[in-house]
Amino acid sequence: MSQPLPIYEIQSAIVAAASAGQRVIIAAPTGSGKSTQVPQMLLEADPRREGQIVVMQPRRLAARLLARRVAGERKSELGAEVGYQIRFENVTSSRTRIRYVTEGVLLRQMLQDPLLKGVSAILFDEFHERHLYGDVSLARALDLQQGSRPDLRVLVMSATLDLDPLERYLAPCRLLVSEGRTHPVQVRYAATPSYADKRPAWEQAADAFADYAATGDAGDVLVFMPGVFEIHQTIEALRRKPEARGYVLLPLHGELASADQDAAVAGYERRKVVVATNVAETSLTIPGICCVIDSGLARMSRYDPNRGINTLLVEKISRASADQRAGRAGRTAPGVCLRLWSQEEHGFRPANELPEIKRLDLAEVVLVLKATGLADLRTFRWLDPPETQALAHAEELLLDLGALQIPPGSAGTEITAVGRKMLAFPLHPRYARMLLAAQDYGCVNQACLIAALTQGRDLLLRNVEDRVAFLREDLVKSGGDFEFLIALWHSLEQQRFAPEVCQRYGVHAQTARQVEPLFRQFLDLARQQELDTAKRNPGADALRKCILTGFSDRVGRRAEAGGARFDLVHGRRGTLARESLVREAPLIVAAEVRELEGKEKSVNTVLSLATPIEADWLMEMFPNDIARTLRVWFEASSKRVRAEEQLQFRQLSIGTKRIEPPPTEEAARLLAEEVLAGRLILNDWDDWVEQWITRLNLLAKWCPELGLPAIAPEDRRALVEHLCHGCFGAKAIKDKPVKSLVKGWLSAAQQQLLEKQAPERLTLRNGRTPRVHYDAANPPHIAVRIQELFGVQSTPVIAMNRVPVLVRILAPSMRPVQITQDLAGFWRDHYPRIKQELQRKYPKHKWL
Numbered sequence: 001m002s003q004p005l006p007i008y009e010i011q012s013a014i015v016a017a018a019s020a021g022q023r024v025i026i027a028a029p030t031g032s033g034k035s036t037q038v039p040q041m042l043l044e045a046d047p048r049r050e051g052q053i054v055v056m057q058p059r060r061l062a063a064r065l066l067a068r069r070v071a072g073e074r075k076s077e078l079g080a081e082v083g084y085q086i087r088f089e090n091v092t093s094s095r096t097r098i099r100y101v102t103e104g105v106l107l108r109q110m111l112q113d114p115l116l117k118g119v120s121a122i123l124f125d126e127f128h129e130r131h132l133y134g135d136v137s138l139a140r141a142l143d144l145q146q147g148s149r150p151d152l153r154v155l156v157m158s159a160t161l162d163l164d165p166l167e168r169y170l171a172p173c174r175l176l177v178s179e180g181r182t183h184p185v186q187v188r189y190a191a192t193p194s195y196a197d198k199r200p201a202w203e204q205a206a207d208a209f210a211d212y213a214a215t216g217d218a219g220d221v222l223v224f225m226p227g228v229f230e231i232h233q234t235i236e237a238l239r240r241k242p243e244a245r246g247y248v249l250l251p252l253h254g255e256l257a258s259a260d261q262d263a264a265v266a267g268y269e270r271r272k273v274v275v276a277t278n279v280a281e282t283s284l285t286i287p288g289i290c291c292v293i294d295s296g297l298a299r300m301s302r303y304d305p306n307r308g309i310n311t312l313l314v315e316k317i318s319r320a321s322a323d324q325r326a327g328r329a330g331r332t333a334p335g336v337c338l339r340l341w342s343q344e345e346h347g348f349r350p351a352n353e354l355p356e357i358k359r360l361d362l363a364e365v366v367l368v369l370k371a372t373g374l375a376d377l378r379t380f381r382w383l384d385p386p387e388t389q390a391l392a393h394a395e396e397l398l399l400d401l402g403a404l405q406i407p408p409g410s411a412g413t414e415i416t417a418v419g420r421k422m423l424a425f426p427l428h429p430r431y432a433r434m435l436l437a438a439q440d441y442g443c444v445n446q447a448c449l450i451a452a453l454t455q456g457r458d459l460l461l462r463n464v465e466d467r468v469a470f471l472r473e474d475l476v477k478s479g480g481d482f483e484f485l486i487a488l489w490h491s492l493e494q495q496r497f498a499p500e501v502c503q504r505y506g507v508h509a510q511t512a513r514q515v516e517p518l519f520r521q522f523l524d525l526a527r528q529q530e531l532d533t534a535k536r537n538p539g540a541d542a543l544r545k546c547i548l549t550g551f552s553d554r555v556g557r558r559a560e561a562g563g564a565r566f567d568l569v570h571g572r573r574g575t576l577a578r579e580s581l582v583r584e585a586p587l588i589v590a591a592e593v594r595e596l597e598g599k600e601k602s603v604n605t606v607l608s609l610a611t612p613i614e615a616d617w618l619m620e621m622f623p624n625d626i627a628r629t630l631r632v633w634f635e636a637s638s639k640r641v642r643a644e645e646q647l648q649f650r651q652l653s654i655g656t657k658r659i660e661p662p663p664t665e666e667a668a669r670l671l672a673e674e675v676l677a678g679r680l681i682l683n684d685w686d687d688w689v690e691q692w693i694t695r696l697n698l699l700a701k702w703c704p705e706l707g708l709p710a711i712a713p714e715d716r717r718a719l720v721e722h723l724c725h726g727c728f729g730a731k732a733i734k735d736k737p738v739k740s741l742v743k744g745w746l747s748a749a750q751q752q753l754l755e756k757q758a759p760e761r762l763t764l765r766n767g768r769t770p771r772v773h774y775d776a777a778n779p780p781h782i783a784v785r786i787q788e789l790f791g792v793q794s795t796p797v798i799a800m801n802r803v804p805v806l807v808r809i810l811a812p813s814m815r816p817v818q819i820t821q822d823l824a825g826f827w828r829d830h831y832p833r834i835k836q837e838l839q840r841k842y843p844k845h846k847w848l
Contacts, residue, residue, distance in 0.1 A: 005033030010176050014038060015045040018121065018153045023145075023173035025166060026157040030327025031285070032178050034157050035062075035125050036070050039098045042121055042153070051120030055100045058131045060086040061254055061261055061279045063100040067091070069285070070098060087426050088455070088518055103133030108426065110140050111371055121153035127166075128158040128320060130355035130384075136365050139381040140372075142170070159324060162352060169383050185292075185330040187337045194296065194341040201295040201340065202230055206237035208293050208338045209273065213243035219290020219335070221247075221273040222280060222328050226297040226314045228253055228457075231275045238273060252276035252286075255457035257510045278317075281324045285331045292329040292337040294322060300353075303361040303390070313595065318350045357386045362394040363429050367403055370415040371423055400552060401433040424529050425522070427451055430591075434550030435526060441546045442538035444531045445523070446486055450547070452518035453485050454591065454609070459515070460485075460579060461506040479540055480611035482547060482591070484581050489515060545621065547589060547611045552622060554590045556607060557652055561586075566607060568593070569650035574605035585612030587654060615647060615654040625650050630659070632666040634674055640729035641667040661728055671724040671733060672717055680730050682723065684738035691760070692742060694774040699758040702799040706753055711745060719745070757799050766791035772798070772805065779821070781806035786817065786838070790848055795823045812842045 007014075007028055017024045028034045039053045057063040067084035076082055083092035084100040092099055110116060122141050124134055138156070145152045156166065167175060190197070197204060205223050212221065225231050231251045238244045252264035252274050264274050265286045274286055278298050300315045317325075322339065329335025339346070366377065374380060377391050395413055398404040403419030406412070422432035431451045438447035453459060488505060492512050495501045502509035523533045548555075556566035556574065562584065564576045574593060582588055591609035619626050627648040635642045643662030647655045661667075674680040693711050700710040711719070723741060727733045743751060761769045762782060766789075770782040780798065786809050796805045809818040809826070817834055820826045839847050 005037055006031075006178050007033040007037050010178050011041050013174075013176050014155075015041055017174040017176065018042055018155060019045065021150060021153065023142075023170045024153075024155040025163065025170065025173055025175045026155060026178070027163060027175070028157065028159060028178035030159045030324055031183070031331040032159075034159075034178070035066055036073065038155065038157065039123060040070065040074070042123075043097055049120055051118055052097060052099045053121045053123065054106060054119050055098065055123045055125055056103050056106055056134060056137065057100055058103065058126050058129045058134065059254065059279050060102055061252075062126075063102055064091075064258070065261070065265060067098075067100040070100075088521055103131055103137055104426070107133050107137045107140065107365070107368055108423075110137065110144075111368055111423065114144075114372070115148055116144060116152065119152070121155065124154075124156045126158055127156045128162075128324075128352065130353065130357070132356040132360050132362070132365055135355065135357050135383050136369070139383065143381060159327065165383075183330040183332070183334045185326050185335045185337055187326055187339065189339050189343040189346065190341055192342060193345055197340075200230075200233065201225065201297060202234035202237045204340050205234055205293050205295060206241055208340065209238060210241045210243040212291050212293070212336070212338065213241075213247075217290065217336070218271075219333060220271055220286070220288040221291045221293060222286060222289045223273060223275045223293045223295075224280070224297075224325050225275055225277065225295055227277060227299045228255060230295070230297075231277065234275045238275075244273065246270055248272040250274050252280055254279050255511075257514070260510075278321070278325075280328065281321060286328065287332055289328050289331060290333050290335045292325055292335065294325050294337060294339050296322065296339060296341045296349075300359075302359040316349055318353045319346065320352045322346070322349070355384050357382070357384055358390075361428075362386060362390050363397050366391065366394040367398055367415070367419060367423065367429050370398075370404060370413065371420060375412045375414065397553065398429060401429055401550070403429055403433065421529055425451075425525055427455070430550040432550075434546055435522070435531070436529075437549035438543075438546045439531045441542035442532070442536050443543045443546055444526050444533050445535050446543050447546055448522035448526055448533065449486055449489065449515075449519050450482050451522050452515045453482075453489065455518055456514055457508060457511050459489070459507055459511050461508060480544060480547075480582055480588075481580055481609050482611055483540065483543065541614075541617075544589075544611050544613055545617055547591065548613055548617060548621065551589045551591050552618075552625075553650070554593050554607075555613070555618070555649060555652060555654075556588050556590060557654060558586050558588075566590075567652060568607075569652045571651055572605070574607040576610060577606050577608040580608060580610050582610040582612055585610075587613050587615060589613050615649075618649045618654060619647070622649065627651075630663065630666075631656075632659075632662050632670065634670045636679075638729070639680070639731075641670050643667075664726060667728050668721045668724040668726075671727060671729075672720040674730075675720050675724070675733070676717060681734060682720075682736060682738055683734055684736065686738075689738055689742050691774055692739075694776055695758040695760070696746070696754055698774055698776065698780070699754060699799055702803055703757060706757070708750055708753065709745065715745075759798065762796050762798070762805065764789070764792045764796065768792075779803070779806045781808055781819075783808040783810060783816075785810045785812060785814070786834075787812070787846060789823070793824055793827060795821050811838060812845050 014024065014026065026034055026038065039055050042053050057066065063084045063086055067082055068078050071078045071082035074081055079091040079093055080095050082098045083096040085092055085105050086102045087104060106122070124138055127134060141152065141154050145154055156170065163175065167173060202225065205225070209221060209223070223234055225234050231253060235249045235251060238249055248268050248270050250264045250272055252261060253276060264276070267287055274280070280286065296317055297314050298317050298321070300313060326337035329337050369377065369380060395404060398419065399413065403416060403422055404413040405416050407414055418436060421436055422429055425432040425435055431454070435444065435447050435451060438444040488507070489512060492501060492505070492507060497509055497512050499509050502512060526533050553569055556568045559565040559567055566574055566576060566588065568574055576582065588610045590607035593605065593607055595605050629646040629648060630643065631646055632641065632643040641662045643659035645657045645659055646653055671680065675682055693716070696708060697710045699706065700708040719742060723736045723738065724733050746754060758774070759772060761771050763769050768784065768788045770784045772780050772782055774780050780803065782805055784807070789809065795807065797803060798805060804821045806819065806821050807823060808816050809820065811817050818826060818830060835847055
C-alpha cells in the first residue's frame with residue numbers, strides 16, 4: 001500500500017486487545033480504513049488461528065464491494081481467502097478466512113450453529129447505523145462469549161458512535177480511537193433555509209453542481225438523494241446543465257444489478273457524477289470523489305405496530321449521517337461538502353438516527369430469538385429495548401401464523417414445529433408461512449415464484465402508457481396481482497427476457513432475470529423441507545388461499561362498488577394501488593400495505609399485490625376470528641321487521657345474510673316500539689282500553705289494600721309485545737284482539753273489584769247511569785244534564801267511598817253551568833239562581 005491509512009496508527013493496540021480476548025470498540029473517522037484493514041490486521045497477526053474473521057455490514061452493496069476490495073489488496077480471487085455472503089448469494093469457499101456478511105446472515109448462522117465453531121472473530125462495522133440484526137447479533141455474540149466461547153473476539157467499529165452507552169453495554173471493553181482523517185473536507189451550507197427554497201431537491205442539487213463545476217475544481221462528485229425516483233430526476237436535471245458536459249453520470253442504489261453498481265465505483269478517464277442513496281454513506285470508497293452534494297434527505301422505513309403498516313417516507317437525516325456523507329469527499333483527496341440546508345437548520349437535526357429496533361417490524365427477529373429458546377423477550381440483552389407494543393404485535397402475528405404457541409399454564413410463547421420449518425426460508429415469516437401452506441394446497445411451485453418475485457425491486461415499471469397497461473390486462477383478464485405476475489414472468493421467461501419484450505410490457509428486464517436464481521433457490525429450500533415442488537395446476541382458489549394464510553391480517557373490503565378505497569381489518573383503511581388488476585372483487589388480501597409520500601407531502605396508505613378472496617374462506621380457515629352479529633330493524637318503507645346476520649373478520653364486515661323470518665322476540669319488541677310511538681296502529685286499542693288501564697292504576701293507588709296489580713309503562717310495553725308476538729309487520733298486528741288480552745291482566749275476582757270500586761258507569765239514585773271519565777292527573781268526573789240529576793242530592797263516591805266524583809252539570813244545550821263535588825250545596829246555594837236563568841232560556845224543559 002503506497003500510503004498507510006490512518007487506522008494503522010492504532011494497529012498494535014487493536015491486535016493486542018483482540019488477542020487478549022477483550023471486547024474492542026474502534027472509533028475511527030470516515031476514510032481511515034477500518035472496514036478494509038482491521039480484518040487484515042487480525043488475520044496477519046495470527047494467520048494460524050482457526051476460524052473465519054466475519055465482518056458484518058449493514059448493506060449488501062458494501063459487503064460485496066468491500067470483499068472485492070480486500071481480495072484485490074491481498075491478490076486473491078474473490079471467494080477464496082476473502083469472500084462475502086449476503087441473502088441469496090454466497091461467494092465463499094472452505095479457504096475463506098475473511099468473510100463479509102450482512103447482518104441477517106450471521107444471526108441465522110448463530111441459529112444453525114449456536115457455538116459458531118467456524119468463527120474466530122466478529123467485527124460489527126458501521127455500528128452507528130443501529131440496524132436491527134446488528135443489535136441482536138451483537139447481543140447473541142456477547143452471550144456466547146460470556147458463556148461457551150470466551151475465545152470469540154468481538155470488535156465494534158464506527159466513525160460516528162455515541163460511545164458512552166455502548167461502552168456500558170460492552171463492559172468490560174477496550175475503547176480505541178483513531179483521530180486521523182485521510183484528507184480534510186470543507187463543509188459549506190446553503191445561504192437560505194431549505195424550507196425557503198420550494199424547488200425539488202434535484203433541481204437544487206443540479207444548481208449546486210453547476211456552481212461547483214464552474215469554479216474549475218477537479219475531482220468527481222457524489223450526490224446524495226433519498227430514493228431511486230429522485231436519483232433519476234437528478235441525473236436528468238444534470239444533463240440539462242452545460243457544466244455537466246464531459247461528465248459520466250451514474251446512479252448508485254441497492255436495486256441496481258451488480259454490474260451497474262460496479263460501474264458507479266469504477267474509475268474513468270473522464271470525471272463522473274455518482275447520484276446515490278444512503279448505500280454510499282458508509283464503508284464504501286468511491287475513488288476520486290472530491291465533492292459531496294447532500295440533499296440531507298433519506299427514505300426511512302418505519303413500522304407502525306398499532307396499525308400494522310409499513311411506512312416509507314422521506315425524512316431529514318441526522319447530524320451523524322450528514323458527517324458520514326461529508327466524509328465521502330475526503331477519501332482520496334481534500335474535498336468539499338455542499339449541504340442543501342442552512343447551518344442554523346443543521347443544529348436542529350437529531351444527533352443520530354433512531355435505531356431500527358425502535359422503528360421496524362420485529363416479527364422475523366422475534367421468531368429467530370424464540371428458536372433459541374428465549375421464553376421472555378423482555379429478558380433479552382437489548383442495547384435499546386424495543387417498544388412493548390412492537391414486541392407484542394410481532395408475537396401476535398407469529399401466533400396467527402402458527403409459528404408460536406402459548407403452552408398450557410404459561411403466560412409466554414414458544415416456537416412451534418411450523419415455526420421451526422419457517423426458519424428454513426430466509427424470508428419474512430409471512431412468506432415463509434405461505435410456502436409451507438402451499439404444500440397443503442398443492443401450489444409450492446407457484447408460491448416459490450411469488451416469494452422470488454417480491455424480494456427485490458418491483459418487476460413492473462410505474463407510470464406506463466395506457467398501451468402497456470392494456471397489454472398487461474390482456475395477459476391476465478381476471479384474477480389477482482400475483483397471478484398476473486406469475487403469468488407475466490413465465491411469458492417473459494419463454495422469450496428469454498428479451499429487452500424489447502420487457503419494454504413492451506413495462507417490465508424491468510434486469511429484475512426479471514434476477515428472479516430466476518431466487519426462484520431456484522426457494523425451490524431447493526422447499527425440497528429440503530420435503531415439500532412437493534412439481535409444477536401442478538391446483539386452480540386459482542388454492543393459490544389464493546395459500547396467500548391468505550400468510551397475510552390474513554391484511555384483509556380488506558371494498559368501501560363501494562368499483563371504488564379503490566378499502567376498509568381493512570382492525571379498523572384501518574387504504575387505497576388500492578393504481579396498477580392493481582383487482583378492479584371489482586369486494587374482498588381482497590393485500591400482501592403490501594404501505595404509507596407513501598404523495599404530492600405536496602401528502603401521505604397515502606397504499607394497498608398493493610392484491611388477491612381476491614371469498615368470505616367463505618375466512619370462515620373456513622379462521623373460524624375463531626369470525627364474529628357473527630345479528631342486526632334486526634324495522635323498515636319504515638315496508639312497515640315490516642327485517643333481519644340479517646352480519647359477519648365480521650377481525651372487526652371487518654365481510655358480508656350479510658338475510659334472515660327469514662326475523663327472530664320472534666326481537667320482532668315483537670320492534671313492532672311494540674312502533675305501536676307505542678304511534679307509528680303503527682292497533683285498531684282494537686281504543687279509548688275504552690286506555691280508560692280501563694287508567695281505572696285500574698287509579699284504584700290500585702286509591703285502595704292499595706285491594707292488592708290490584710297496576711299496569712306500569714314497562715307492563716304496557718309487555719302487553720303490546722305480547723300482542724305482536726309471532727308477527728313481523730303492520731298488517732299482521734292491526735286487527736289483533738286487544739280488550740280480552742288487557743282484561744286478562746286481572747283475575748275474575750279482581751275484575752269484579754275493579755267494576756265495583758272504579759266502575760265504568762255510575763248508577764245514580766234516580767236510576768241514571770252516566771259514564772265515569774278517569775284521568776291520572778285529575779279527579780274522576782261525570783258529565784250530565786241538570787235534569788238527569790233531579791233526585792240526586794249527594795255527591796257520588798267511588799273507591800270504597802274514598803274518592804268523590806267530580807260532577808260537571810250541563811245545561812240542556814250541553815254547555816257546563818257548574819262543576820262541583822258538593823251536590824247538596826249546589827242544590828241549596830246555586831240552583832235557585834241558575835234555575836231562573838235556564839227557565840228563561842229553555843222554557844219547554846221541566847224544572848223543579
